[in-house]
Structure formats: C-alpha cells, structure tokens
Amino acid sequence: MNPIMRGWLPTILTLVLWIGDARGAAPERLVRGAGFRKAWDTVVSAHVDGRSVVQVLEHFCSSRQIAWMIDRRLDPDQSIAADAPLSPLSVALPQLLNSIGAGVVVIGSNIIVGPQEKLIDLRTLAEAQRVELQQTTLNIQRKQTLAQTMDLSWDDLAEPRQLAEQVAQRAKIDLAGLEQIPHDLWSGGHLIGLTAGEALTVLAWQYDLQLKWQEDGRASLVPVVLPVRITRSFTVPETKHEATKSQFPQLAWSSDGKALQASGRVEELEAVDQWIQGAGGQKPKPKPQKQPKDWRDRTFTLRIKNAPLRDVLAALKAQGIPLDWNEEALIAAGIDLKAKVQLDLKNANADELMSALCRSAKLKYEITDSNVKLSAP
Structure with a gap:
C-alpha cells in the first residue's frame, strides 16, 4: 500500500x-x-x-x-x-x-x-539557519535552548516586525536588521511548535529576508541570497559516484574522500538520499502487508453534508466498498443523482453505513457475498 x-x-x-x-x-x-x-x-x-x-x-x-x-x-x-x-x-x-x-x-x-x-526556498532557508546555528561558538546549553520550540499567536492587525521582535526577545537572541521588515498589518494567526530560528525564517522570508547567524551567536536579518542552497555529504561507493551525479545534474557536486557532497535545496537533497538508498541496495525491506479486511469487517467514520449522491457513491466505491447500481434505471425510477446527501457516522459497521446512506438517498440496498446492490424503492 x-x-x-x-x-x-x-x-x-x-x-x-x-x-x-x-x-x-x-x-x-x-x-x-x-x-x-x-x-x-x-x-x-x-x-x-x-x-x-x-x-x-x-x-x-x-x-x-x-x-x-x-x-x-x-x-x-x-x-x-x-x-x-x-x-x-x-x-x-x-x-x-x-x-x-x-x-x-x-x-x-x-x-x-x-x-x-x-x-521552493522556504525549507532550505529554515535548514540553512539551523546548520549555521550549530556552527557558532555558542555553548551546548545555549544551542539546546535555541532548539526548543515555541508557539507564536497574533491577533488581527498585528505588525510582523513586532512579531519578529517578540520571537527574538523570548529566545534572547541579539537580532539586528528588524528595521528591514516594513510596516505591515496581518490577519490573526498561529505558528506552532517552531524553534525561534524557524519562526523568524517564516516571518522574514515573506519580505525576502533570511536569518543569518554570526559565529558568536548573534543574528541578523539580511536579504535572501540567491540561489538558496545547502550542502550535504552522502556516503556512496566510488563505483556509483558518476551514476549518482548524472542522476541529479542540477546539483553542484564535489568529492570529499569516499563521500560525495552536493549543494541544492532540501527537497533535492532528500531525493538524492532516497535514490542512493534504492540504488545502493540499502532500501529498508518493506514490512509484510496485512491482508486487506473484507469491507464488511471495517468501521466507517463519515461526515458528509450537502454532497451530490453521485459523488458520494463514487467516493465510497473508490474506497473499496463494492457498490453496484444502474444509473439509467435509477434515473428512470425518479432518483436524482444530484440530490444532496447528508451523513454523520462514527465507527459505523457496514450495515449501519448502508442503512444510513440509503435512508438519506431514498434507495434500497442488498448486501451479497460479492457486492452491494442499490436500487430504487
């Protein structure tokens, strides 16, 4: 699956x-x-x-x-x-x-x-500042503190410059360049579970700025430097160096002993890692797949409001429920397949699902060993 x-x-x-x-x-x-x-x-x-x-x-x-x-x-x-x-x-x-x-x-x-x-640059900007932070001379305790996450909430008409300043103050970051965020007013919102560096990156990126860490642990907001790239090392057998590089020609490659280094966006480097695992035979063995349950043994949680009957039937069938109906016969019997259906079920069994559906859609149903036959009453 x-x-x-x-x-x-x-x-x-x-x-x-x-x-x-x-x-x-x-x-x-x-x-x-x-x-x-x-x-x-x-x-x-x-x-x-x-x-x-x-x-x-x-x-x-x-x-x-x-x-x-x-x-x-x-x-x-x-x-x-x-x-x-x-x-x-x-x-x-x-x-x-x-x-x-x-x-x-x-x-x-x-x-x-x-x-x-x-x-396309946002995740790479967030990762770049994380790597830079680890390369500063800050002690391990301070780095661990900056790796902790925070929630940031704001009301309508909040000013992004003040939000960035708030993040810096909470994390005790000596941050320069806040004046580059222009006066602006935002709708209310949240950012949750982000480090201070990640939160500042998301805020500043919207004004084409990025967070840069200095060696002593101070930070500043500066214009985004294009192209946005980070470098990672990959352990690849030397016999596969050329094949790896040719698979991703858009990346900047270099060699460091037996390792290959590539510069690119986070998403590109993740693709390299996945390809290497597959090409190198290191791909984890898939877990044995469980045999799919008979649909009648499943439970269903559905919330449907004002959805056309035709769409509901198609959606349920796509999920493995073997519905069988003759559209022409239903229309001839006066069933409107555009009629709106409403369902609100939690942990319903197969019979409860079909009973509720057909009651809402004004249909009859018959569950057999191979399918569910739908017909007009």
Whole structure:
C-alpha cells in the first residue's frame, strides 16, 4: 500500500462542508507531530468551485485543527476554480493551489501557503539557519535552548516586525536588521511548535529576508541570497559516484574522500538520499502487508453534508466498498443523482453505513457475498 494512503482504513471521508476559521482555535488545540501527520493524510473530497484561498484553507484546516499561514505575497481572496479529487489532504490541497500558481510547504506542524516560486526556498532557508546555528561558538546549553520550540499567536492587525521582535526577545537572541521588515498589518494567526530560528525564517522570508547567524551567536536579518542552497555529504561507493551525479545534474557536486557532497535545496537533497538508498541496495525491506479486511469487517467514520449522491457513491466505491447500481434505471425510477446527501457516522459497521446512506438517498440496498446492490424503492 502506498504510505500516503494508509489513512484510508478505517475509512475517514469528508465531503463538502464549509465551516469557520481554524485561526480562531487556541494554539494548544492545534494538532502536532503524529496528530498533524494523521490530519494531513486524511482522505478528503470537495468541490471548491470559486472559493477563495482563505475559504479553502479554513474548510480543510479548521475541522482538523491544523495551523496554517498564507504568505503575504499571495492574495488570500483569490478564487480557486478546481476540484479536490478523493485523495489525502496532503495531495488534494497542493493540487487545488497549483491551479493558481500557489503551493504548500510544511514547516513542523504548520502549513505555509504561498506563490510556488517563493515557497521552493522556504525549507532550505529554515535548514540553512539551523546548520549555521550549530556552527557558532555558542555553548551546548545555549544551542539546546535555541532548539526548543515555541508557539507564536497574533491577533488581527498585528505588525510582523513586532512579531519578529517578540520571537527574538523570548529566545534572547541579539537580532539586528528588524528595521528591514516594513510596516505591515496581518490577519490573526498561529505558528506552532517552531524553534525561534524557524519562526523568524517564516516571518522574514515573506519580505525576502533570511536569518543569518554570526559565529558568536548573534543574528541578523539580511536579504535572501540567491540561489538558496545547502550542502550535504552522502556516503556512496566510488563505483556509483558518476551514476549518482548524472542522476541529479542540477546539483553542484564535489568529492570529499569516499563521500560525495552536493549543494541544492532540501527537497533535492532528500531525493538524492532516497535514490542512493534504492540504488545502493540499502532500501529498508518493506514490512509484510496485512491482508486487506473484507469491507464488511471495517468501521466507517463519515461526515458528509450537502454532497451530490453521485459523488458520494463514487467516493465510497473508490474506497473499496463494492457498490453496484444502474444509473439509467435509477434515473428512470425518479432518483436524482444530484440530490444532496447528508451523513454523520462514527465507527459505523457496514450495515449501519448502508442503512444510513440509503435512508438519506431514498434507495434500497442488498448486501451479497460479492457486492452491494442499490436500487430504487
């Protein structure tokens, strides 16, 4: 099974339900770590159809208590005319945003949304400042303190320069260059579980600034130096040096004894590491896959509001429920496949699922050994 699809069992399916702003949630209620990864991989499906960027993020994030931020350079009111296919949120949301030239980057347990041409550098900037911090002459205790995470919350009309100053004060960082962040007013929001360096990076990056650490542990905000790159070493057999370099020609390569060094963005270097593991025969053995359960043995948690019947049936079938229906016969019998369906089930068994679905859709069902036959009453 594709790792990104593991969240499909037990079934968690969310269709169209436009609700309030996730940014109003208290930071302690927002998901982190494993909770964030579970929420990020929840399977969703929605018809966006002209909703704004902020509305889409409110919808997808608020019910899951995910912290998110929109880069100031992206218009939050820009409309998205696209659909999110039945897929994990980590796949569906980037697909929606791609239709307007925007993208998503995950920093810690935060979703950062912005123009694609700007987002591609964010993770690398965050990693670059982390590496620089480790290379300073600060003692180990001070480095450990700066590696601790914090939450940052702000109300509407907050000034980003003051937010950056607040982070520096809380972490006791001697920070220069704050005056380069211009006067601006932001909508309320959160950044959770980030180090001070990561938080300052996310704030400053939106003004084309980056955090630089000096050898003595002082720091400053400076204009982003392009191209944004970091260097990593890889242990590769010498016989595979050329093959590795030719696989990633866009990277700057050098040799350090038996090791290969590459300079590039974090995402590119992660791809190198994955390729080396596969090419070198070091790829971890996959765990034995469990035999899939009979769908009748599964439990289902569904929340569906005002979703077209046709979409609901297709979504359930895509999740392995062997629904069988004759669309022409249903239409001839007066069943409207565009009719809105509403369901709210938690840990329902197969019979409870089908009973609730058919009651809402005004259908009959019969569960057989091979499928579920749907028909008009």
